[in-house]
Amino acid sequence: MSRPKVRRTTGENRPTSESLDKPGLETRRVAAKLLAAVVDAHASLDGLTDPANGQPNFRALDARDRSLVRAILMSALRHRSTIEALLARRLERPLPANARALSHALHVAAAQILFLDVPDSAAVDLAVTQAKSDPRLARFAGLVNAVLRNLVRVKARALPAALAQTREAPDWFAERLDQAYGAEKTAAILAMHRLEPPVDFTVRQDPQRWAEALGGIVLPTGTVRIAKLEAGVDTLPGFEEGAWWVQDAAASLPAKLLGDIAGTRVADLCAAPGGKTAQLIHAGADVTAVDLSKSRLKRLSENLKRLRLDAKIVESDIRKFEPDTLFDAILIDAPCSSTGTVRRHPDVPWTKTPEDIEKLAALQRALLEHAVTLLKPGGRLVFSNCSLDPVEGEAMLNAFLAETSEVSLDPIKPDEIPGINTFVTPEGFLRTTPADGFGEAPLARGLDGFFAARLIRTP
Numbered sequence: 001m002s003r004p005k006v007r008r009t010t011g012e013n014r015p016t017s018e019s020l021d022k023p024g025l026e027t028r029r030v031a032a033k034l035l036a037a038v039v040d041a042h043a044s045l046d047g048l049t050d051p052a053n054g055q056p057n058f059r060a061l062d063a064r065d066r067s068l069v070r071a072i073l074m075s076a077l078r079h080r081s082t083i084e085a086l087l088a089r090r091l092e093r094p095l096p097a098n099a100r101a102l103s104h105a106l107h108v109a110a111a112q113i114l115f116l117d118v119p120d121s122a123a124v125d126l127a128v129t130q131a132k133s134d135p136r137l138a139r140f141a142g143l144v145n146a147v148l149r150n151l152v153r154v155k156a157r158a159l160p161a162a163l164a165q166t167r168e169a170p171d172w173f174a175e176r177l178d179q180a181y182g183a184e185k186t187a188a189i190l191a192m193h194r195l196e197p198p199v200d201f202t203v204r205q206d207p208q209r210w211a212e213a214l215g216g217i218v219l220p221t222g223t224v225r226i227a228k229l230e231a232g233v234d235t236l237p238g239f240e241e242g243a244w245w246v247q248d249a250a251a252s253l254p255a256k257l258l259g260d261i262a263g264t265r266v267a268d269l270c271a272a273p274g275g276k277t278a279q280l281i282h283a284g285a286d287v288t289a290v291d292l293s294k295s296r297l298k299r300l301s302e303n304l305k306r307l308r309l310d311a312k313i314v315e316s317d318i319r320k321f322e323p324d325t326l327f328d329a330i331l332i333d334a335p336c337s338s339t340g341t342v343r344r345h346p347d348v349p350w351t352k353t354p355e356d357i358e359k360l361a362a363l364q365r366a367l368l369e370h371a372v373t374l375l376k377p378g379g380r381l382v383f384s385n386c387s388l389d390p391v392e393g394e395a396m397l398n399a400f401l402a403e404t405s406e407v408s409l410d411p412i413k414p415d416e417i418p419g420i421n422t423f424v425t426p427e428g429f430l431r432t433t434p435a436d437g438f439g440e441a442p443l444a445r446g447l448d449g450f451f452a453a454r455l456i457r458t459p
C-alpha cells in the first residue's frame with residue numbers, strides 16, 4: 001500500500017459555518033477532548049462524564065450524544081493498544097510528540113470504524129471535518145482522510161490480526177501483571193479486559209426468583225448475574241422496592257468473610273458508596289459507616305434509603321476516627337489503584353502509574369494500622385481492595401503481619417463460602433482476577449480482581 005503523506009494546509013481547509021454545525025461533529029470533538037483528559041491529564045472517565053459535575057462540554061450534549069461519547073471512549077480505551085498498532089502501521093512515521101490532538105481525533109474515529117455500529121463514511125467524514133475546523137489539526141486533514149480510509153479498506157483482515165498480536169495494556173501494567181501472575185494468566189486477564197462485563201446483583205433474598213425476574217443466572221456465591229443492561233438499572237423490576245443492589249460477584253465476598261455478624265457492632269471503614277455497608281446491615285449488624293468523602297457519603301445515604309437500610313454515618317478520615325467503644329468486627333475496603341476493575345473502567349491503566357501503586361500501598365498500610373486499634377480483642381477484621389497488584393495486597397499484608405503483634409492472620413478456608421475454593425491462596429488470602437470465574441459457561445466467566453485478608457485481634 002502507498003503510505004499517506006502529511007499534507008500542508010491550504011485555504012480550502014478553513015472551517016465554514018456549515019462544518020461547524022455538522023450533526024455529530026460536536027460529539028466527536030467532545031470525545032477527543034475527554035480522551036485527551038484521560039490519557040494526557042490522567043483524569044477519570046467517570047469523573048469527566050458525571051451528569052452533575054462532569055466536563056462542561058460533555059454535560060452540554062443531549063442524552064443520546066452523551067451515550068455515544070461514552071460508547072466511543074469505552075471502545076477507544078478498551079482497545080487502545082490495538083488501535084494504536086493499527087494506526088501506526090498506516091502512518092509513514094510516528095506522529096510528532098506535540099500532535100496529541102491529532103492522535104486523539106484518529107483514535108476516536110478508529111474506535112467507531114473498528115468497534116462501533118457507526119457507518120464508516122460518517123466516522124471518516126466527521127474526523128476530516130473536525131480536523132479542518134481545528135487550527136491545531138487543519139494541516140493534517142489530508143492525512144486523517146488517507147489513514148482512516150485505508151483503515152476502513154483493510155479492517156476485515158487487519159483487525160483480527162492486530163487483536164491477536166497486541167497486548168491490550170500500557171507496558172508498565174502488562175509487565176507488573178506478568179511478574180505477579182506469569183505470561184499465561186496475564187494473557188487471560190488482558191483478554192477479559194477487552195470484553196464488556198456482565199452485570200451482577202446482590203439480592204436480599206430468593207436469588208432464583210430474582211434471576212428469573214431479571215433474566216439471568218445465580219452464581220454459586222448467591223450473586224445474580226445478567227449479560228447486559230438494556231436500559232438504566234432504575235427501570236428493572238425490584239429497583240423501587242430495594243430488592244437488590246448492583247455489586248460485582250467479587251466485591252460481595254469481603255463482607256461475607258466476617259461470618260455471622262447478626263447482633264454485633266461492625267465498622268465499615270471506607271464505606272462509600274455503600275455496597276458492602278448494605279450487606280453488613282442486611283446480615284443483621286449494627287453498622288457504623290465511615291468515609292472521608294462528603295459527596296460519596298451522600299450517594300451512600302441515597303443508596304441505603306432506597307434499600308430501606310439504616311447505618312450510623314460518619315464523615316471522617318479513618319486515621320482520625322476515635323469511637324467511644326471498640327467494634328466487634330471491622331471491614332476496611334481500602335482506596336486502591338482499582339486495577340481489578342479494568343473491564344468496567346478501561347481508563348484505569350491509562351490514568352494510573354507504578355508510583356501511584358506504591359503511594360496507595362503506603363496509605364493502605366496506614367489505614368490498616370489505625371483500623372486494628374478500633375477492634376475488640378478477639379474481634380475479626382477483613383481488609384480488602386480491588387487491585388490486581390500484590391504490592392497493594394499480599395506484599396503489604398505480609399509486611400504488616402511480620403511487624404505487628406496486635407493482630408494475626410485468620411486464614412480464609414476454601415469451603416467457607418460456596419464457589420470461592422479456587423480463589424483462596426495457600427496462605428489463606430482471597431485473590432480473584434478477571435480471568436477467574438465460576439465455570440466455563442460464558443455468563444459464569446470473569447469477575448473483578450479483588451484481594452482480601454482476614455485478621456484477628458490478639459486477645
Ligand SMILES: C[S@@+](CC[C@H](N)C(=O)[O-])C[C@H]1O[C@@H](n2cnc3c(N)ncnc32)[C@H](O)[C@@H]1O
Nearest residue numbers: 270271272273274275276291292293317318333
Ligand atoms: C474502594 S472505595 C469503597 C467502596 C465501598 N466499600 C463499597 O463497597 O461501596 C474506597 C473509599 O475509601 C474512601 N477513603 C479514602 N481515603 C480515606 C480515608 N483516609 N479515610 C476514610 N475514607 C477514605 C474513599 O472516599 C472511597 O469512598
